[in-house]
Amino acid sequence: MDYLPFTRPTLDEATIQGVVEVLQSGWLSSGPKVKEFEAALSEYFGGRPVRTFNSGTATLEVALQLCGVGPGDEVITTPMSWVATANVVLHVGARPVFVDVNPVTRNIDVDRIEAAITPRTKAIIPVDLAGLPVDRDRLYAIAEKHHLRVIEDAAQSMGATWQDRRIGSFGDLISFSFHANKNMTTGEGGCLVLSDEAQIPLAEKLRLQGVVRSPDGGMDVDVAGGKYNLTDIAARIGLGQLKRVDAFNARRRELVKHYFACFDRSLGCELPLEDFSDSNWHMFQVLLPLDRIRIGRGEFIEAMKQRGIGVGVHYPSIHLFTLFRSMGFKEGDFPHAEKIGRETVTLPLFPAMELADVERVCAAVKDIIEAARK
Numbered sequence: 001m002d003y004l005p006f007t008r009p010t011l012d013e014a015t016i017q018g019v020v021e022v023l024q025s026g027w028l029s030s031g032p033k034v035k036e037f038e039a040a041l042s043e044y045f046g047g048r049p050v051r052t053f054n055s056g057t058a059t060l061e062v063a064l065q066l067c068g069v070g071p072g073d074e075v076i077t078t079p080m081s082w083v084a085t086a087n088v089v090l091h092v093g094a095r096p097v098f099v100d101v102n103p104v105t106r107n108i109d110v111d112r113i114e115a116a117i118t119p120r121t122k123a124i125i126p127v128d129l130a131g132l133p134v135d136r137d138r139l140y141a142i143a144e145k146h147h148l149r150v151i152e153d154a155a156q157s158m159g160a161t162w163q164d165r166r167i168g169s170f171g172d173l174i175s176f177s178f179h180a181n182k183n184m185t186t187g188e189g190g191c192l193v194l195s196d197e198a199q200i201p202l203a204e205k206l207r208l209q210g211v212v213r214s215p216d217g218g219m220d221v222d223v224a225g226g227k228y229n230l231t232d233i234a235a236r237i238g239l240g241q242l243k244r245v246d247a248f249n250a251r252r253r254e255l256v257k258h259y260f261a262c263f264d265r266s267l268g269c270e271l272p273l274e275d276f277s278d279s280n281w282h283m284f285q286v287l288l289p290l291d292r293i294r295i296g297r298g299e300f301i302e303a304m305k306q307r308g309i310g311v312g313v314h315y316p317s318i319h320l321f322t323l324f325r326s327m328g329f330k331e332g333d334f335p336h337a338e339k340i341g342r343e344t345v346t347l348p349l350f351p352a353m354e355l356a357d358v359e360r361v362c363a364a365v366k367d368i369i370e371a372a373r374k
């Protein structure tokens with residue numbers, strides 16, 4: 001039987017041909033395709049200004065810089081995310097302040113945010129884990145009350161909505177990633193949705209070495225920008241993907257509905273929140289009943305691999321990484337995130353999957369867990 005990875009991008013012939021044309025055009029770096037992609041993204045996000053970057057990490061870092069976050073500042077975020085979310089805070093010299101997650105949504109527990117705010121707090125970075133949006137109404141109410149900026153790490157929630165409004169079409173600064181595993185990809189890449197045209201010049205400077213060109217052919221630099229521009233090759237992939245992302249997400253929803261229908265609830269796995277209104281179902285993650293089986297997560301993953309099924313882990317809680325422990329974080333700080341970090345596994349989910357693949361995954365999980373019961 002074919003190996004079923006936990007995710008795989010869907011690229012069509014027209015996109016592949018379009019990339020060939022870019023390669024033949026002689027213009028490989030940021031050029032006309034980047035401009036076209038940014039215009040298409042802006043339209044997708046209801047007309048807001050959008051700039052592309054070469055990763056979703058770069059977009060977050062530039063967003064922090066646009067908010068003036070730096071040494072001495074604190075940024076509130078979740079420990080249950082890809083480590084990029086916290087690393088960017090360190091990169092600008094600020095301190096990440098983690099707030100534990102809600103065990104049901106697995107997202108930052110909005111009820112606990114206010115207790116973490118100090119006079120040094122400058123911004124909040126909410127993460128829509130697996131594409132399930134954080135409650136934007138309550139989040140922005142807190143941000144406004146305490147005069148905080150919000151940088152939405154929407155790396156996983158492209159095409160998701162909050163109460164019928166598309167993520168990225170409202171709010172402060174919204175950051176997306178187009179990494180190959182995300183719901184739409186450019187290979188590597190990302191985009192930042194701005195709230196005001198006035199933010200564009202600084203965003204563009206921070207993206208490319210701080211350079212501003214003058215009409216006489218010269219240039220000036222007044223800020224040490226990075227090297228974060230997207231290539232036209234990547235932008236062309238993105239143009240092909242953007243056309244299909246809503247259809248991809250609809251297919252993900254169908255597959256997830258089948259997961260919920262087929263998954264044997266008696267196994268004791270904790271399933272994700274059954275949300276079919278807002279989530280884009282970037283991932284389907286279950287928590288293993290590790291206290292009720294004789295095998296560990298590593299053995300479960302290996303047993304799935306033996307059956308030709310790829311399983312991911314997203315994510316170990318960030319605060320328990322050596323780097324963050326060295327800053328004083330420790331076991332017991334965020335019990336909900338720690339439990340998820342220990343037990344979570346990401347089962348296969350991508351648009352090209354068949355319903356039969358979902359059934360195969362559910363059968364394999366059942367087989368392995370039943371054989372390992374204490």
Ligand SMILES: *Cc1c(COP(=O)(O)O)cnc(C)c1O
Nearest residue numbers: 055056057082084155177178179
């Ligand atoms: C993927 C991801 C990022 C980083 O995006 P890259 O494009 O890989 O740099 C940041 N935050 C979250 C939550 C992500 O899933």
